[in-house]
Amino acid sequence: MTPLKIAITPGEPAGVGPDLVIELAQQEWPAQLVIFADETMMQERAAALNMPLKLTPYTHGETRIQARGELFIQAIPTAVPVEPGVLNSDNGQYVVETLRQACQANIEGDFDAVVTGPVNKGIINKAGISFSGHTEYFAHQSNTIDVVMLLATEGLNVALATTHIPLEYVSRAITRERLHKVIHIIHTDLKLKFNITQPHIYVCGLNPHAGEDGHIGREEIETISPALDELRAEGIHLTGP
CATH class of the missing domain: 3.30.1330 (60s Ribosomal Protein L30; Chain: A;)
Incomplete structure (x- = not known):
């Protein structure tokens, strides 16, 4: 049986989302997990957590269950370096871009589901982007009334x-x-x-x-x-x- 493919957006890069995703990678899953995130940020967080993390570039259409400590990644760069616990509206567009790419890939049938980490709506709006939540954003992106x-x-x-x-x-x-x-x-x-x-x-x-x-x-x-x-x-x- 072909394993499920799950797109994951870690959410606010200065928040707990990246940490949770790295924790997920320490377990075995009967699915392929692909994160849409900044590679450097994820590696820095893994080092801070003292947890192993191998990031394998994701190839469109590829389906393979990752090994323990491994995640597939669709690399999306942050605008500025991330300091854990310190919010920066300069990275608001980055957060939305991870959602946009993951949502679009799901709509195109490349993934079975999207799992989202927590975002800070205030920071996204401070970046000049109108954003009220994942639910409304995905509805808009998928033209769902x-x-x-x-x-x-x-x-x-x-x-x-x-x-x-x-x-x-x-x-x-x-x-x-x-x-x-x-x-x-x-x-x-x-x-x-x-x-x-x-x-x-x-x-x-x-x-x-x-x-x-x-x-x-x-x-x-x-x-x-x-x-x-x-x-x-x-x-x-x-x-x-």
Whole structure:
């Protein structure tokens, strides 16, 4: 069986992302891991961590599981040298470029998935690049109109109705239309991608105690519950709010 090919972006070069990727390389994986990163920065971090790291240039179309202590690399240079723990907006464009190249390679079918390290959104925006998060960036790059962030672990999947907006805007962002879109996507993908034949989706309330019958907010009464009733009529198994 051909191993999976995973593109990895370490994220903010001054942050913990590169360290985590180097830690990954110390283990054996039944997949080919390809990092999109600055080679010098990765080698310097490995030396600081006192961990072995062999970086093998990635060849398009090549599939081979790396050895312990090895990673394949698609080299992308930082604009300025990296000092761990010291943010520098001069490298904001570098972070976005790693995401762009990894995303494009995935869209073109060269990879099975993209794994992203943590970024600093403030530093990217200080570099003059409008950036609100990985979810929105990948949606834009792939021309995807409707996207849902799903946090998945064994036995539990958590989806978000809104992402990366100020708290004061959340209430107005939760509309019947938005709930319909999010829940339809979740319901479909739980069946197609997670092999859950009859998904049971629990929907949280927005307000404390789901509004207490309107005494602590009316979003549950006026928006969330009516939307769920409409979706239940379509045969979707829902509980809440």
